[in-house]
Amino acid sequence: MSTLQLDDVGVSYRLPGGQRLLAVDGVDLQVAAGEVVGLVGESGCGKSTLAKAICGLVPLSAGRVRYDDRPIGRLGLRTRAAELRRIQMVFQNPYASLNPRRRVRDQLQDGRRINPGAAPSVAELLDQVELPADAGARFPHEFSGGQRQRIAIARAMAAGPTLLIGDEPIASLDASLQARIASLMREVALAAGASMLFISHDLAVVRLIADRVAVMRAGRIVELGPTEQVWREPADAYTKRLLAAIPVADGRGRLPEELAVD
Numbered sequence: 001m002s003t004l005q006l007d008d009v010g011v012s013y014r015l016p017g018g019q020r021l022l023a024v025d026g027v028d029l030q031v032a033a034g035e036v037v038g039l040v041g042e043s044g045c046g047k048s049t050l051a052k053a054i055c056g057l058v059p060l061s062a063g064r065v066r067y068d069d070r071p072i073g074r075l076g077l078r079t080r081a082a083e084l085r086r087i088q089m090v091f092q093n094p095y096a097s098l099n100p101r102r103r104v105r106d107q108l109q110d111g112r113r114i115n116p117g118a119a120p121s122v123a124e125l126l127d128q129v130e131l132p133a134d135a136g137a138r139f140p141h142e143f144s145g146g147q148r149q150r151i152a153i154a155r156a157m158a159a160g161p162t163l164l165i166g167d168e169p170i171a172s173l174d175a176s177l178q179a180r181i182a183s184l185m186r187e188v189a190l191a192a193g194a195s196m197l198f199i200s201h202d203l204a205v206v207r208l209i210a211d212r213v214a215v216m217r218a219g220r221i222v223e224l225g226p227t228e229q230v231w232r233e234p235a236d237a238y239t240k241r242l243l244a245a246i247p248v249a250d251g252r253g254r255l256p257e258e259l260a261v262d
């Protein structure tokens, strides 16, 4: 069974003037087979950079990423290609993975060719993401934002991934749709036997779908644990602040006073 294992991972960017920014710093994280892990934290804390590091899209400055006990990153292209084909991403902007000029069914077929035999048919993929069968004959621009994100999820699943990474996949959707699309991602990933790393700044949605949650701040993971435990008994002051900031219907903080931090 495929496990993603990050050990002491660091990623730094070179800034104008030669300085380096340590965007990810000493991250240890594991995503086990069949598990959904939520990665939360404020804008700029390094979530997307960590996702890119997992996919080999940015080089590591420290540590290692292993998938299925094989290294990813800073490797020969052949090894990377084989491992990375099994990791698929869904981005905030569905167009990041969709071609506006190709019909939906052709794009799903393109995905299915990445790992032949690993994914269901185009009709089944559309059904899984709750789109009508005739959606395949249309182009991405003919759909709403939520439908487009469903297509992007189907496109990712068409490649037969064993790990699905969502990088803020619900951030651009209407609030009414966010929980549904997040739950759908969990459903389709688990139904296919894949695990999922779900990146979001929306803790309420992460609580709905994640088995474990990792809280990231300034490049580091400051808290990691079963979702309900982190939610009910956050150990880290920053996690407490994040949770306290979640709005509720009456406009006040969600958490009781005893969890408030200064």
Ligand SMILES: Nc1ncnc2c1ncn2[C@@H]1O[C@H](COP(=O)(O)OP(=O)(O)OP(=O)(O)O)[C@@H](O)[C@H]1O
Binding pocket: 013, 014, 015, 021, 023, 041, 042, 043, 044, 045, 046, 047, 048, 049, 050, 201
């Ligand atoms: N290509 C780059 N070059 C230089 N700095 C970068 C680059 N990409 C990201 N950064 C910086 O690295 C830090 C982490 O950025 P990253 O996009 O990973 O954060 P994030 O948590 O995903 O934020 P958001 O939720 O806003 O997408 C930020 O300070 C950002 O400005």
